[in-house]
Amino acid sequence: MSNKGTGLRLAKRLDEVGFSDIVQIRNKVMAIRASGETVHMLHGGEPYFETPEPIKYSAIKALVENHTHYAPSSGISMLRLALSAKLIVKNKIMATPAQVIATVGGSQALYAAFQSVLDPGDDALVFSPYWTPIADLIRGCQARPLLLPTATARRNGIGATLAQFATPNTRCIYYNTPQNPSGVVFTKAEAEEVAAFAIERDLVVVADEAYEDLVYEGEHFSIASLPGMAERTITCFTFSKSYGMTGWRGGYAVAGEPFMTALRKIVLYSTNGVPTFVQHAMLQALHTPEAEIDARREEYRKRRDLLVAGLNSVGLDCEAPAGAFYAFPNVEKINKISRTAAETLLEKAHIATIPGSVFGAQGEGHLRFGYAISIPEIEACVDALKAFLG
Numbered sequence: 001m002s003n004k005g006t007g008l009r010l011a012k013r014l015d016e017v018g019f020s021d022i023v024q025i026r027n028k029v030m031a032i033r034a035s036g037e038t039v040h041m042l043h044g045g046e047p048y049f050e051t052p053e054p055i056k057y058s059a060i061k062a063l064v065e066n067h068t069h070y071a072p073s074s075g076i077s078m079l080r081l082a083l084s085a086k087l088i089v090k091n092k093i094m095a096t097p098a099q100v101i102a103t104v105g106g107s108q109a110l111y112a113a114f115q116s117v118l119d120p121g122d123d124a125l126v127f128s129p130y131w132t133p134i135a136d137l138i139r140g141c142q143a144r145p146l147l148l149p150t151a152t153a154r155r156n157g158i159g160a161t162l163a164q165f166a167t168p169n170t171r172c173i174y175y176n177t178p179q180n181p182s183g184v185v186f187t188k189a190e191a192e193e194v195a196a197f198a199i200e201r202d203l204v205v206v207a208d209e210a211y212e213d214l215v216y217e218g219e220h221f222s223i224a225s226l227p228g229m230a231e232r233t234i235t236c237f238t239f240s241k242s243y244g245m246t247g248w249r250g251g252y253a254v255a256g257e258p259f260m261t262a263l264r265k266i267v268l269y270s271t272n273g274v275p276t277f278v279q280h281a282m283l284q285a286l287h288t289p290e291a292e293i294d295a296r297r298e299e300y301r302k303r304r305d306l307l308v309a310g311l312n313s314v315g316l317d318c319e320a321p322a323g324a325f326y327a328f329p330n331v332e333k334i335n336k337i338s339r340t341a342a343e344t345l346l347e348k349a350h351i352a353t354i355p356g357s358v359f360g361a362q363g364e365g366h367l368r369f370g371y372a373i374s375i376p377e378i379e380a381c382v383d384a385l386k387a388f389l390g
């Protein structure tokens with residue numbers, strides 16, 4: 001048959017979409033461990049603690065009470081009410097429950113945000129290094145990520161750097177604070193610069209505040225709380241990092257119209273909402289005392305200080321990251337090519353990390369070490385580093 005197979009091709013919108021390098025590295029580490037070898041696991045991004053008991057029991061209770069039916073696809077009303085209260089008090093984002101939507105992790109919120117804003121041929125400004133999936137989410141809209149170096153922007157002026165990289169087709173700015181992988185926490189003054197640029201150029205901001213509770217230096221500031229920004233910002237949050245809930249897939253987004261209607265359509269036609277009993281667990285998580293979140297932040301701070309001191313002691317230059325739970329040292333001492341440096345470290349010292357280049361060209365020469373692990377695990381990693389490089 002002459003045209004056999006011509007229909008068996010992917011939709012073009014997936015042509016430029018990659019499959020996460022991080023997942024591929026995770027698979028390689030699992031293979032090494034399966035062969036019985038020890039690996040120091042610093043490649044991940046999962047909290048060191050288990051989901052707190054009250055959250056787990058609230059899900060069990062919800063199941064027993066038969067909260068196992070369809071819920072409103074944008075989220076149960078009690079949850080949206082509690083989320084709007086949280087956003088008002090903690091983030092100073094004056095959101096009504098109608099401006100909030102529950103999503104399957106922060107990932108679905110980000111997916112829906114870019115799908116709502118970007119048309120084929122549009123451009124999106126992304127501070128780089130950036131969380132790897134972002135470029136793929138943008139390319140999945142047949143749009144183009146424009147990477148601007150965060151370090152240069154902070155040195156030379158955020159507004160001037162945004163202006164330098166923007167094109168006539170630019171529609172949005174991806175604004176992540178605290179940042180994965182660099183741990184950068186943008187200040188309020190920097191948020192104001194991004195906001196001024198977005199307003200001047202009539203752009204949308206997709207804000208990613210997955211690590212809002214993990215700021216060690218300075219304070220977390222939500223860009224949507226600035227005057228004139230609530231209507232042009234889609235802010236995405238997750239329960240994964242603050243509450244040790246990575247596997248629950250709970251997240252949410254806050255936005256005004258017309259974006260909220262678009263987010264609702266995308267959530268409706270992709271997952272038809274978040275599992276009902278998970279929404280009950282999310283509601284319980286929002287009742288976590290702030291003191292508990294503060295105590296965990298201090299636990300992370302100990303881990304950060306231990307790892308950063310260890311890295312610097314073997315000559316891997318590393319500034320203490322202001323937020324999130326990753327260290328991002330310069331590893332040119334091992335190899336200038338971060339992929340090779342990561343392979344060397346994995347093979348010779350059994351330390352699993354993520355090459356900086358997967359977070360954009362601006363991450364080259366660095367490795368990401370995730371320190372959301374136990375203190376003995378960090379100590380063992382530092383010992384292995386010293387044995388290899390010391």
Ligand SMILES: Cc1ncc(COP(=O)(O)O)c(C=O)c1O
Binds near residue numbers: 237
């Ligand atoms: C910067 C950033 N945003 C969003 C997410 C999404 O997390 P999740 O889909 O688990 O909610 C992550 C997870 O690693 C992240 O690092």
